[in-house]
Amino acid sequence: MNIGDAAKATGLSSKTIRYYESIALVVADRMANGYREYEDMHVHKLRFVQRARGLGFSIEDCRALLSLYEDQNRASAEVKNIAKKHLSEIEAKITELQNLQKTLSHLVEHCAGDHRPDCPIMDGLSGTQHETNPTTEKPH
Amino acid sequence: MNIGDAAKATGLSSKTIRYYESIALVVADRMANGYREYEDMHVHKLRFVQRARGLGFSIEDCRALLSLYEDQNRASAEVKNIAKKHLSEIEAKITELQNLQKTLSHLVEHCAGDHRPDCPIMDGLSGTQHETNPTTEKPH
DNA sequence: TATAGTGCTTCCAGTTACTGGAAGGTCAAG
DNA sequence: CTTGACCTTCCAGTAACTGGAAGCACTATA
Numbered sequence: 001m002n003i004g005d006a007a008k009a010t011g012l013s014s015k016t017i018r019y020y021e022s023i024a025l026v027v028a029d030r031m032a033n034g035y036r037e038y039e040d041m042h043v044h045k046l047r048f049v050q051r052a053r054g055l056g057f058s059i060e061d062c063r064a065l066l067s068l069y070e071d072q073n074r075a076s077a078e079v080k081n082i083a084k085k086h087l088s089e090i091e092a093k094i095t096e097l098q099n100l101q102k103t104l105s106h107l108v109e110h111c112a113g114d115h116r117p118d119c120p121i122m123d124g125l126s127g128t129q130h131e132t133n134p135t136t137e138k139p140h
Numbered sequence: 141m142n143i144g145d146a147a148k149a150t151g152l153s154s155k156t157i158r159y160y161e162s163i164a165l166v167v168a169d170r171m172a173n174g175y176r177e178y179e180d181m182h183v184h185k186l187r188f189v190q191r192a193r194g195l196g197f198s199i200e201d202c203r204a205l206l207s208l209y210e211d212q213n214r215a216s217a218e219v220k221n222i223a224k225k226h227l228s229e230i231e232a233k234i235t236e237l238q239n240l241q242k243t244l245s246h247l248v249e250h251c252a253g254d255h256r257p258d259c260p261i262m263d264g265l266s267g268t269q270h271e272t273n274p275t276t277e278k279p280h
Numbered sequence: 281t282a283t284a285g286t287g288c289t290t291c292c293a294g295t296t297a298c299t300g301g302a303a304g305g306t307c308a309a310g
Numbered sequence: 311c312t313t314g315a316c317c318t319t320c321c322a323g324t325a326a327c328t329g330g331a332a333g334c335a336c337t338a339t340a
Contacts, residue, residue, distance in 0.1 A: 004316065014317090019298060033306060035317055044266070051265045056240050059297065069262060079261045080253035087244045094237045097230050100196050104227045111220045119216035121223050122209060125191045126184070144287065154288090159327060173335060175288060199326065281340100288335065295328080306317065 002031075006038035010046040017046060025049060025063055045069075057086055142171075146178035150186040157186060165189060165203055185209075197226055 006028075007014045020026045021036070026045045028036040038046075048069055052062045061082055068074045103124075110120040122128075146168075147154045160166045161176070166185045168176040178186075188209055192202045201222055208214045243264075250260040262268075 002317075013299085015299060016297085018318090023297090033317085035306085047267060048265050051267065053297090055244060055265075056237075065262075065265065069266060072257060074257045074259075074262075075255045076251050076257060076259035076262075077253045077255065079259045080248060080251045083244060083248050083251070083261050087241065087248055090237050090241050090244065094234060094241065097196075097234045097237070101227065101230050101234065104195060104223060104230065108220060108223050108227055111216055111223070113217045113220035115215045115217065117212065117214045117216060119214075119219045121219050122205075122214075122216075125188050125195075125205065126209060127187060127191065142288075153328085155328060156326085158289090163326090173288085175335080193326090284337100284339085286336085286338105289333080290331100292331085293329085296325095298324090300321105300323085302319100302321085304318080307315085308313105310311100310313090 001038040001043070003028075003036045003038065006036075006043055006046065009038075009043050010050055012046060012050055020046070020049065023059065025059065025066070055086075056090060057082075061086060141178040141183070143168075143176045143178065146176075146183055146186065149178075149183050150190055152186060152190055160186070160189065163199065165199065165206070195226075196230060197222075201226060 001009070003014045003017055006012075006017060010017070012020075017026070018036075021028060026042060026049060028038050028042055031037045045066060048066060049062050052065055053059075057065065064082055065079065068079055107121045107124050112118070141149070143154045143157055146152075146157060150157070152160075157166070158176075161168060166182060166189060168178050168182055171177045185206060188206060189202050192205055193199075197205065204222055205219065208219055247261045247264050252258070
């Protein structure tokens with residue numbers, strides 16, 4: 001199976017699969033002509049990574065998870081720790097975004113959105129607001 | 141006022157302020173010795189950008205908002221459009237993260253997290269799950 | 281005046297996870 | 311033998327900074 005077929009089998013692009021090889025995440029064997037050769041085992045790993053990425057795990061998390069995936073003597077506690085850490089990052093991000101959403105929706109609701117220049121959104125951004133809720137001051 | 145003072149006045153780092161100048165977002169004048177010179181107007185603009193970034197607006201949005209900020213004849217509708225678009229992106233992101241959170245928290249809850257290798261999280265990632273909810277299959 | 285220390289300058293590289301594109305080799309079909 | 315689809319490598323770009331190196335400017339002190 002060459003890279004194009006592996007791409008179809010996993011839902012990843014050939015580009016992405018090559019990228020994963022370039023960072024030593026999933027490395028294929030080579031055929032006589034230099035083409036990459038994918039066995040079922042490689043496809044399984046690629047699908048594993050694809051699912052993990054779909055759950056938002058970083059590439060480095062995927063690397064760790066993949067090595068646990070191959071480790072017959074793994075402790076599920078290690079897997080759980082990685083997942084819990086990721087989960088709490090997701091939850092923190094949700095909270096952060098909900099705060100932005102609250103502030104922004106307030107501003108948007110109070111903006112007439114017509115041809116006139118007066119705009120509570122601008123007032124909020126310029127610090128000229130008359131009566132408003134505090135903006136989250138920390139860029140990331 | 142030189143760049144260090146502008147940094148203190150805005151809460152941005154000197155590095156960031158130089159970066160903003162390099163992308164022509166907020167450009168300072170220069171003093172005889174080559175140092176950047178910041179007037180109140182520059183500080184206002186930098187604070188404006190800092191607040192907009194704090195609300196998650198992209199640099200390009202900041203550029204557009206900044207030009208509206210300076211436009212006496214702006215229509216608040218233009219501001220509102222930018223904000224509404226950003227707001228809907230935030231809301232989409234929240235929804236996406238909430239889906240991940242749901243799936244992940246299910247998996248985490250069902251993992252014993254002990255010394256044994258059996259692990260529902262691994263099962264979910266490898267596609268070997270016994271009874272589970274679908275994972276979000278789209279990386280970004 | 282020499283020097284030390286702080287702050288300023290520019291430029292280059294690295295971060296995350298790919299994606300697009302160029303230049304060129306390989307293979308199967310007609 | 312040519313065409314077209316596929317494969318290869320390598321380079322550059324994305325977003326928004328951040329870190330660091332090399333070197334000039336300014337102030338204070340010995």
